[in-house]
Amino acid sequence: xxxxxxxxxxxxxxxxxxxxxxxxxxxxxxxxxxxxxxxxxxxxxxxxxxxxxxxxxxxxxxxxxxxxxxxxxxx
Amino acid sequence: xxxxxxxxxxxxxxxxxxxxxxxxxxxxxxxxxxxxxxxxxxxxxxxxxxxxxxxxxxxxxxxxxxxxxxxxxxx
Amino acid sequence: xxxxxxxxxxxxxxxxxxxxxxxxxxxxxxxxxxxxxxxxxxxxxxxxxxxxxxxxxxxxxxxxxxxxxxxxxxxxxxxxxxxxxxxxxxxxxxxxxxxxxxxxxxxxxxxxxxxxxxxxxxxxxxxxxxxxxxxxxxxxxxxxxxxxxxxxxxxxx
Amino acid sequence: xxxxxxxxxxxxxxxxxxxxxxxxxxxxxxxxxxxxxxxxxxxxxxxxxxxxxxxxxxxxxxxxxxxxxxxxxxxxxxxxxxxxxxxxxxxxxxxxxxxxxxxxxxxxxxxxxxxxxxxxxxxxxxxxxxxxxxxxxxxxxxxxxxxxxxxxxxxxx
Numbered sequence: 062x063x064x065x066x067x068x069x070x071x072x073x074x075x076x077x078x079x080x081x082x083x084x085x086x087x088x089x090x091x092x093x094x095x096x097x098x099x100x101x102x103x104x105x106x107x108x109x110x111x112x113x114x115x116x117x118x119x120x121x122x123x124x125x126x127x128x129x130x131x132x133x134x135x136x
Numbered sequence: 137x138x139x140x141x142x143x144x145x146x147x148x149x150x151x152x153x154x155x156x157x158x159x160x161x162x163x164x165x166x167x168x169x170x171x172x173x174x175x176x177x178x179x180x181x182x183x184x185x186x187x188x189x190x191x192x193x194x195x196x197x198x199x200x201x202x203x204x205x206x207x208x209x210x211x
Numbered sequence: 212x213x214x215x216x217x218x219x220x221x222x223x224x225x226x227x228x229x230x231x232x233x234x235x236x237x238x239x240x241x242x243x244x245x246x247x248x249x250x251x252x253x254x255x256x257x258x259x260x261x262x263x264x265x266x267x268x269x270x271x272x273x274x275x276x277x278x279x280x281x282x283x284x285x286x287x288x289x290x291x292x293x294x295x296x297x298x299x300x301x302x303x304x305x306x307x308x309x310x311x312x313x314x315x316x317x318x319x320x321x322x323x324x325x326x327x328x329x330x331x332x333x334x335x336x337x338x339x340x341x342x343x344x345x346x347x348x349x350x351x352x353x354x355x356x357x358x359x360x361x362x363x364x365x366x367x368x
Numbered sequence: 369x370x371x372x373x374x375x376x377x378x379x380x381x382x383x384x385x386x387x388x389x390x391x392x393x394x395x396x397x398x399x400x401x402x403x404x405x406x407x408x409x410x411x412x413x414x415x416x417x418x419x420x421x422x423x424x425x426x427x428x429x430x431x432x433x434x435x436x437x438x439x440x441x442x443x444x445x446x447x448x449x450x451x452x453x454x455x456x457x458x459x460x461x462x463x464x465x466x467x468x469x470x471x472x473x474x475x476x477x478x479x480x481x482x483x484x485x486x487x488x489x490x491x492x493x494x495x496x497x498x499x500x501x502x503x504x505x506x507x508x509x510x511x512x513x514x515x516x517x518x519x520x521x522x523x524x525x
Contacts, residue, residue: 069263069335070346109333112268128265128333134347135262135269135293135334136246136305136325144420144492145503184490187425203422203490209504210419210426210450210491211403211462211482227383230402236457239406242399242478245387249396249469300393312406318479321399325471 063087063121065096066128074100090117096129106131138162138196140171141203149175165192171204181206216289217273219266219334221296229306232290238310240317244325246305248298258339262295262304265333269293272332279327280309280320287311287320293334304336373446374430376423376491378453386463389447395467397474401482403462405455415496419452419461422490426450429489436484437466437477444468444477450491461493 065080072078075096087095089108096102107130108115114130121127140155147153157167164183171177182205183190189205196202216232230243248260277289293305307324311317328334336347373389387400405417434446450462464481468474485491493504 066265068265068333069337070348073346109265109268112265112271114331128268130265130333131335131346132348133329133331133333134336135264135332136328141422143422143490144494145505148503184422184425187422187428189488203425205422205490206492206503207505208486208488208490209493210421210489211485226387226400230383234404234458236407238458239404241402241404243383243402244471244474245398245400246471247391247396247398247467250393301391301395310404314401314403314479314482317401318475322471322475 062123064126066126068128068131070131071100071102071106071129074102084121085123087121088117089115089119089121092121092127093117102129103131137198139201141201143203143206145206146175146177146181146204149177159196160198162196163192164190164194164196167196167202168192177204178206216291217270217277218292219264219269219273220292220294222294224292224294224303224306226303226306226308229290229292230308233288233308233310235288235310237286237312238288239312240314241308241310242314242317242321244305244307244321245303246325248300248302248304250300252338256341257300258341259300260298260304260339261337262293262298263335263337264293264295266295269332269334273328275331276324276327280323283323284311284316284320287316289320289324291324291328293328293332295334373448374427374434375449376421376426376430377449377451379451381449381451381460381463383460383463383465386447386449387465390445390465390467392445392467394443394469395445396469397471398465398467399471399474399478401462401464401478402460403482405457405459405461407457409495413498414457415498416457417455417461417496418494419450419455420492420494421450421452423452426490430485432488433481433484437480440480441468441473441477444473446477446481448481448485450485450489452491 063082067075067078093104097104109128110121110125138157142150142153168179172179184203185196185200273291280287280289288310290308307321309317309321430448437444437446445467447465464478466474466478495502
């Protein structure tokens with residue numbers, strides 16, 4: 062299981078602050094395609110795996126905590 | 137009478153924080169020459185007349201308060 | 212001490228507390244940046260803001276900014292606290308304190324910090340206006356995600 | 369209020385108090401500069417400082433700096449307090465607070481203020497070292513006036 066955290070606008074799109082994926086492994090790219098197809102999330106959305114920003118080719122595995130990071134606006 | 141205020145290093149040169157001049161009128165330039173001759177004060181010293189910086193050709197008059205302003209070092 | 216230099220909190224921020232973390236005998240200059248809630252943005256009136264964060268990652272990213280600063284300005288020390296939750300007009304959203312031996316670096320490093328916060332720290336601002344609300348999408352405020360659903364009752368929280 | 373924006377005082381300065389004078393709904397950014405007493409300058413150890421001022425003129429010159437800032441950055445508001453008298457290591461000598469709607473101006477205007485203070489405000493610093501003292505003659509610390517007369521007993525004031 063891969064845990065997906067949703068914040069801000071993303072949380073409103075998915076309707077939840079946390080999703081669970083059954084996948085054993087998944088590239089960031091494929092993950093974003095899946096999120097796009099299911100919830101209309103922008104495929105350019107940033108992704109963090111275990112609290113570090115990830116690249117499209119990076120692989121997430123069961124047990125990881127993943128976050129969808131829309132453009133930030135702190136400060 | 138013209139009142140002259142002395143600060144910092146200047147006060148140590150004149151030995152006083154205040155001098156009184158008998159002059160009715162005096163240019164800043166002549167004043168600085170006088171201060172140089174009497175106390176060794178640098179002729180490039182800044183001068184304020186009534187709390188405003190003055191130019192060498194400006195005239196100070198009896199009743200004015202003048203200050204010798206060595207290079208500042210606040211902040 | 213080290214681990215409290217970079218914080219995300221839901222409590223009001225004390226500027227003096229953040230600044231106190233970087234004051235030291237070697238420093239002659241401290242700069243603070245204080246981001247406050249502005250009432251008008253391009254003529255639009257804000258009633259209040261809500262900030263949401265991914266707190267654990269946000270603190271890591273703040274610490275990363277501190278590390279970047281120390282690489283660029285080795286003598287600088289940095290502390291940053293960002294608030295989340297509801298903030299009213301003029302309340303403090305973020306405090307950045309940087310101390311350096313000499314003043315030029317204190318300005319440059321501080322400005323670097325706020326620019327980086329607006330790039331990499333997972334914190335999001337939701338503006339609440341008189342007739343609606345929206346998530347603000349990026350620093351330049353060129354991207355936004357209107358929710359299209361005014362929440363009138365929240366205005367009197 | 370206006371006339372307390374620019375102050376010379378012999379009392380400790382509260383950063384929060386100075387900052388409070390410039391916070392307002394139109395401002396989204398506040399920068400503070402805090403000048404503190406540094407222990408080492410070019411390897412020489414300072415025990416404490418004394419600042420002397422021509423207070424009435426110094427406050428006028430601080431107000432002039434505020435006016436210059438408002439001409440250059442019309443939306444900026446500035447408050448400056450400078451302390452005089454004896455200051456120990458890490459004590460605050462000066463606080464400059466500038467608020468603006470947007471952050472870039474808050475940094476630029478603040479840095480302008482400290483540069484101008486070091487040019488035109490009649491305040492002088494005397495460094496007290498382990499084995500002597502000197503009046504510091506300008507910003508760049510290129511001019512100094514050693515008194516040549518160590519005053520050992522003052523070190524334990």
